[in-house]
Amino acid sequence: MALLPLGVDTFTLTVLCIYALLGLSLGFIWGFGGILCFGQAAFFGLGAYAYAIAAINFGTPWAPFFIAIIFPALIAAVFGGMLFFGRLNDVYLAVLTLVFTLILYKFMNVTAGENYIIGKARLGGYNGIPGFETLSLPWDPSEYIYGDSLFYFSLSLLLLVFLGLRWLLKSPFGRVMIGVRENELRAELMGYDVRLIKTAVFAIGGGVAGLAGCLYANWAEIVTPNLFSLGQSAEVIIWVIVGGAGTLFGPILGAAIMGYMKFLLGQQSLIDNTLVMGAVLVLAVLLLPRGIFPVIADRFTRKTGRERTTRSRSSRKRPTRKRHRRREGSNEQ
Amino acid sequence: MDYAAVVIVEVFYGISVLVLISAGLAVVFGMMRVINLAHGEFITLGGYAAITAHSLGVPIFISTLIVAPIVVAIFGLVVERLIVRFLYGRLINTMLATWGLSLLMIGGMTMIFGNTTTGIPTPISGFTLGRYQMSGYNLFVIFMAIVTVIIIYGVLKTTRAGLIARGAMQNPEMANAFGYNTSRIYMLTFTAGAALSGLAGGVMAPLVGLNPASGANYIAKAFITVISGGTSVVSGLLSSATLFGSVSQIVTFISTSVVGEIALLIAAVILLRLLPTGITGRFLKGRV
């Protein structure tokens, strides 16, 4: 409880970890895959709902845990496949992902009636699903993972996913993936199936978001359609932008900072919270279009020497190059 | 038979609402490739302007049709100068900045107007259609949608200002070389788009209960309509609003309003999957 001076307990830290995972999932597909998804909340919500529904039906937590990762990944693969094999790009892709989460949001909101039931689980409509089995130790089902232990569990999963994605980016697949982001046509001419690669990236992102959703369900002990809302999707994007797209650590930082800020704002009533969040986003886009993390990293490199320069330079180039590409793209239309 | 007539009027009404709430966004997107995600809040602001003016004693049609567009146009002008102009050519960044602006506006309007739902009464009385009683204001909404489309088309197609604006959007360097100030043209276009949003807010105000978060009801539909329409302002707007308006209203009559809305969304998914750059990206290319 060394963090108590900050006013944070492990319960809040847990949700910051979960947000960080969700931010990481979007940071991965957007910053490295070049896919701007306006509906990352869809996979977050699907993970949470998949866990809740499976946990009610099975009565045990661990099979649902894996279902909550695999199911959103599968949906992401199918939906992403449909988009990428249709050669959708840019803002058209963004609007379809947004529509996808809106459909889920609207649908989940009208499931209050008795006939919306999956196995033993009532979908519950606007009020959501409460009262499902939460994670417990595999060898001792009466020992629930909650409170401090849920925090350490989430933290280790975050670390694991972070390292996993870093490894993936360094692997041959990761290099092709970045190649696709930089120039789709060139990658295609070199013989790579761009559509397939993007679909795979999207599915991985969906799986990570699903994992975050699953942890969220365990943390909140209730899932509601609000997980699919426009606001939830917006927040993820804000985290990535504030932290810095094009890095893996940036989205984590962004999610943690913004989540913590929201928590602090909830404890005062002097100024409207929505207003502050909006102002932060506007200022972030205008003043720090690359996010907080790259700026800090640059500062740090300048002081500590040369060995990190190469990496930071490349991270500095990325957004500029992307911006340039976008401008070209918009002129073409 | 009467019922069929009622359904037809409602379908036209549905299309008209989509046209009105999407017009401002369509102008700004079609002309400048800027997507203003605070568009819904611009509409809400128009509604609040109309309600405030009306409560101060301004006649209702002046409040909704004149005060609302002017207030939002001025606000749009300020936003363009302070935020949007730094972000031209960066589609995604403008979307994010205007998303932030939308949150900021929701917060601001909550602090100013409070979070209560307000509204103004409908100024036109109902009429009878056969056995059915209908809202006369719905006909007015249809009329206003037609007027809006004619104005946009007229300005873009027949006036010199419209010609210059279209030229400047297509090739800013060339327009600059001819001595036109592109920065000013961008500014005026954005302001005009804001005025259209304000008009929509004013016209819709007597129909809905307005609160600071109302914008969310508009933005998704307007966004989807405009993107699906593609980049031609008038033909894109008309074609996609007609498609989505009819689909959602007819399905609503057959089933429920939720199924109607979901039908609209599914129609959008299918449409964009088949025509990845919107209707006018494929057909009607190069039209206004």
Added chain:
Amino acid sequence: MKIDRRKFVAGTAAAGTMAFLPKMAIAGETIKVGSILDTSGIFDLYGKPMDKAVTLAIEELNAAGGIAGRKLEKVAYDTQSNMALYTQFAQKLTRQDKVDVVHGGILSASREAIRPTLRKSKTLYFYNVQYEGGVCDRNIFCTGVTPAQQAEVLVPYAMEKWGKKIYILAADYNYGQITAKWIEHYAGKAGGSVVKTDFFPLDVADFGSTIAKIQEAAPDMIMSALVGGAHLSFYRQWAAAGMNKKIPMASTTLGAGNEQVVLTKEEGDGILLAYSFSKELDRPENKVFLDKWQKRFGSTDDIHELAVATYQGMHLWGAGANKAGSVERDKVVEALESGVSIIGPSGKITVDPKTHHVVTDVHIVEVGDQKMNVVKSYDQRQPVDTQAVCDLSANPGDTTQYEIKI
């Protein structure tokens, strides 16, 4: 123990003159009252007055000497109309602040989010909102009216006045679904029928097609259980089509957030409602309450059903704790289960020991000139909906929210 009318008025009147004590002046041994409400975001219309009600009630209880000689202190969090923050702040209230009781929650979803947390941490919970009924849990007291309490008096009254064919419009979530069932139940009992029931998600704001469908069905009256700002458009569009002159309407929800003030005279006049409270209620306790609210907050415009339920829930808890002589959960619960009652602005409120809901007066109210005018009062209505499914004295370990089968 009963707090009689005189004592209640005398004790609470003192609060009006009480100076604000700075926090430091209150001794270390204060009783912590947790409050968890949406005071910003889309539900703050409900939450802000409820928050004021908590403040006022705490000041009154303190002025009357506190509970068992200890002063009360408010620990409040704003959940920003965000369900995720409910669990977060409930954890904070129970683990860090270690409060003695929690009052709050507005939407049923928010209640269900924090109910397990509070039960596990053995923190007594008061949910002071009109809701769909059926929660059966010994750790919670629900002090708002439930659908049966409203429909039981409203439906027969309206049917007698207008006719037997009812068209129901309801919000598409638990509250609306369950309320619609109760309306159908009581309509059948009074010899009427429901021609059709339509459900609308909370963000639907266009009712053109619905208005046409209603005319097609030609009912004698409309029963509305529509909720929230977007649904308010229905009343406006209904009046715009001139339908309010043709088919009369009753509602279980209009006015809970003072919506009658938003609608114009023409749009709202004549709609029948059923509530346990109305500002127009002509009772001495109500006058005293409105006076105190006016003095403390400057205006009584924002008072609504939920704020009064919160105010009464606080006093009900205070009466229970005073009777128990302690704020310990089990003792307070036992005291309240022995049948504590208070006289609040809306009349006499008694805890029903079997369900932990309340027995309350219900009034038929007619909207007129943007006011809620009481036309008929029914004394001491039982929470029959929850009573039908829940018996905590027989099953004290029950924690389910039952859905009522009719």
